Amino acid sequence: MKECEYFERLISDSMDDLLSADSKAELVEHLLDCERCRHFEETLSMQRQLLQDLPEPVPAERHSTRMGDFSIERDKRPLWKRRISVPLPVAAVLSIVMLAGWLFAFGGLSVNKSDELRRDTSTRAVEIIRLAPKSAVKIDNVKSDSLNSRRVI
Amino acid sequence: MEDRDRLDWRLFEEGDQTAFDRIFQRHRRHLLKYCSYMTGNSAVGEDVVQETFMRLLEQKGSLTIRSSLKDWLFICARNHSLNLLAKRRRMEQSLPPVINNDDCRSEMKWLLQEVLGKLNNDERDLILMREQQQYSIIEMATLLGISREAVRVRLFRIRKKMYELGKRYR
Ligand SMILES: [Zn+2]
Numbered sequence: 001m002k003e004c005e006y007f008e009r010l011i012s013d014s015m016d017d018l019l020s021a022d023s024k025a026e027l028v029e030h031l032l033d034c035e036r037c038r039h040f041e042e043t044l045s046m047q048r049q050l051l052q053d054l055p056e057p058v059p060a061e062r063h064s065t066r067m068g069d070f071s072i073e074r075d076k077r078p079l080w081k082r083r084i085s086v087p088l089p090v091a092a093v094l095s096i097v098m099l100a101g102w103l104f105a106f107g108g109l110s111v112n113k114s115d116e117l118r119r120d121t122s123t124r125a126v127e128i129i130r131l132a133p134k135s136a137v138k139i140d141n142v143k144s145d146s147l148n149s150r151r152v153i
Numbered sequence: 154m155e156d157r158d159r160l161d162w163r164l165f166e167e168g169d170q171t172a173f174d175r176i177f178q179r180h181r182r183h184l185l186k187y188c189s190y191m192t193g194n195s196a197v198g199e200d201v202v203q204e205t206f207m208r209l210l211e212q213k214g215s216l217t218i219r220s221s222l223k224d225w226l227f228i229c230a231r232n233h234s235l236n237l238l239a240k241r242r243r244m245e246q247s248l249p250p251v252i253n254n255d256d257c258r259s260e261m262k263w264l265l266q267e268v269l270g271k272l273n274n275d276e277r278d279l280i281l282m283r284e285q286q287q288y289s290i291i292e293m294a295t296l297l298g299i300s301r302e303a304v305r306v307r308l309f310r311i312r313k314k315m316y317e318l319g320k321r322y323r
Pocket of ligand 1: 003004007030034035036037038
């Protein structure tokens with residue numbers, strides 16, 4: 001009589017549809033007699049079923065793991081949709097509106113205030129103008145970013 | 154390439170962004186399952202899947218596929234997962250269960266995840282390919298560039314190991 005190890009191989013092969021009719025008959029016959037191999041066969045079938053039924057992972061909400069090395073910033077959107085935040089024309093218009101708003105607000109305020117305050121607001125206006133190149137830089141960033149995205153997509 | 158994938162890829166290359174989303178939706182789930190159970194972390198799995206689709210985006214206009222887009226995506230995701238795992242410290246060889254909630258309240262599924270975590274990366278890769286992704290022996294041999302006999306023998310060893318591990322856990 002053949003060793004159970006031989007039949008264990010047949011059991012594995014049968015799961016991959018690799019058994020000839022003869023081997024299949026041989027295995028069936030052995031399984032009738034051998035409880036050990038029956039248990040092996042049942043366990044493997046169950047494992048297969050469980051592997052196929054493993055649930056789809058839910059969107060990851062940081063269950064604590066030992067995989068700290070993998071920590072990556074989370075963002076639910078697909079990667080290729082993450083890049084563009086503000087389209088260039090909107091950014092430009094926003095910057096201009098903000099700049100005008102600041103000038104108007106502080107300019108308007110200063111009309112009713114003392115010279116001191118007026119001097120103060122004028123320095124603020126200067127400051128805003130001094131800041132303007134910075135917002136221009138920001139626009140450039142947005143621009144190059146959206147260009148990047150366009151290149152990637 | 155499967156017909157729908159082939160069509161959607163062509164539409165995407167012609168400028169239809171929604172076609173890419175369709176490809177994404179069609180393949181995301183099975184890739185996510187593999188990557189999550191392979192790395193032992195669904196957050197990592199998700200990142201690997203996104204990275205995989207980023208790579209696909211970069212292939213616009215130059216994609217050459219031997220068998221199917223599905224296989225291309227799978228191999229890309231698989232390589233990425235294996236690369237990440239290779240970078241991990243050896244100390245942390247055993248992976249934690251991926252699903253730790255009501256979805257996995259069955260004790261057997263929990264046990265199976267523990268067993269999966271005890272396999273080495275190659276073993277877990279092979280058994281997931283066969284049972285979860287349901288690649289045939291022939292397909293696995295082709296994708297992995299090894300003989301069918303090698304796949305067959307290795308699957309037997311893995312199943313036997315899982316059987317023994319399962320006994321120990323019980
Ligand atoms: Zn036996």
